[in-house]
Amino acid sequence: MMIRRALAAACAVATVVSLAGCGASEEGKIRIGIKFDQPGLGFKKSGTYVGFDVDVAKYIARYLGYSEDQIVFKESPSKQREAMLQNGDVDMILATYSITAERKNTVDFAGPYFVAGQDLLVRKGDDSIQGPEDLDGKRLCTATGTTSAKNVKEKFAGGVQLMEQPGFAECATALFSGIVDAVTTDDIILAGLASASRGRLEVVGKPFTEEYYGVGIKKGNSELAAKINDAINQMIEDGSWQRAIEDNTAGTGYQPNAKVNPPHATEGEGHDVIATEE
Known part of the structure; x- marks a missing residue:
């Protein structure tokens, strides 16, 4: 080394x-x-x-x-x-x-x-969504062009109303105003949005991808x-x-998944990580 x-x-x-x-x-x-x-x-x-x-x-x-x-x-x-x-x-x-x-x-x-890991962001105190199993019939927001959007379309097709926005700030605004029920993307991104919301939003804490x-x-x-x-x-x-x-991530309570973090960087050298299709 x-x-x-x-x-x-x-x-x-x-x-x-x-x-x-x-x-x-x-x-x-x-x-x-x-x-x-x-x-x-x-x-x-x-x-x-x-x-x-x-x-x-x-x-x-x-x-x-x-x-x-x-x-x-x-x-x-x-x-x-x-x-x-x-x-x-x-x-x-x-x-x-x-x-x-x-x-x-x-x-x-x-x-x-x-x-x-992809997770869910909801309004503080909303216990109607406690994981991806509760998304049927819900209004969900994510950013256009992300793996999160593709995951929702493939895994929750027909059961979720998906709104796509240019960025997650727009999704957070839609969540504040009640236009959507949850925002979905990677947990570390959601932790940042929750921190910026000054306690009005919270991460569900049940990631369902890597x-x-x-x-x-x-x-x-x-x-x-x-x-x-x-x-x-x-x-x-x-x-x-x-x-x-x-x-x-100070003050958010966020902890990376210790099973896969920190990773070892080998991508592009013939020892690539397993690339998902999401």
């Missing part, structure tokens, strides 16, 4: 040159796609960017030889992520981006750097995937990963 790290560190300068030379980033900078509207994960706040995805992105960038002021964060809505990578608008994407077989037809991944968050990169760049994996594994080993989780 130490030899591998040394080799990866030695290649960091080459990575910087490669990224800049291919025109995928502004001169001397790296462009990273994140969400701007997910509290606790990727959130734009007064001109700064905060959240777990942001912390992981900064760690990876430093490992590749970039200082924080050389990072350009770009908003990456769920339905635009593949196009942004294919078009070279960003060098990589960390935006609660689940690794799936379908997505791997058009982009590659490094990671995973986190394993989430979502492997990967770092999206342009197809065919296995060398970059290997370097990103080294950065993620080092972040886990030195304790930075755990501190980032704790800092970004």
Whole structure:
């Protein structure tokens, strides 16, 4: 592992040159796609960017030889992520981006750097929904282009009224106003929304999938995937990963699934995680 790290560190300068030379980033900078509207994960706040995805992105960038002021964060809505990578608008994407077989037809991944589970967010005190088994006839909201939307359509077809919105902030607003009965997406995203609601919303706490968050990169760049994996594994080993989780979910009561977290990053190196179809 130490030899591998040394080799990866030695290649960091080459990575910087490669990224800049291919025109995928502004001169001397790296462009990273994140969400701007997910509290606790990727959130734009007064001109700064905060959240777990942001912390992981900064760690990876430093490992590749970039200082924080050389990072350009770009908003990456769920339905635009593949196009942004294919078009070279960003060098990589960390935006609660689940690794799936379908997505791997058009982009590659490094990671995973986190394993989430799809869960439900409801109004505080609403005990009519205590798990996915209670969704029949309910009005549910999720974001367009997410694995969560596909899961609902495939697993609860006909029994759920699904509203799709551009982002989860819009779903939370619909939940506040009573337009929908619940919001569904990954548990760590819902924890951030619950925290931002100041006690008005709560996570049910019965996840029913496993979502492997990967770092999206342009197809065919296995060398970059290997370097990103080294950065993620080092972040886990030195304790930075755990501190980032704790800092970004403080006060929510959220705990990652210890059976699958922290993960070991091997994606893109011939030892890929099992990609789901969700």
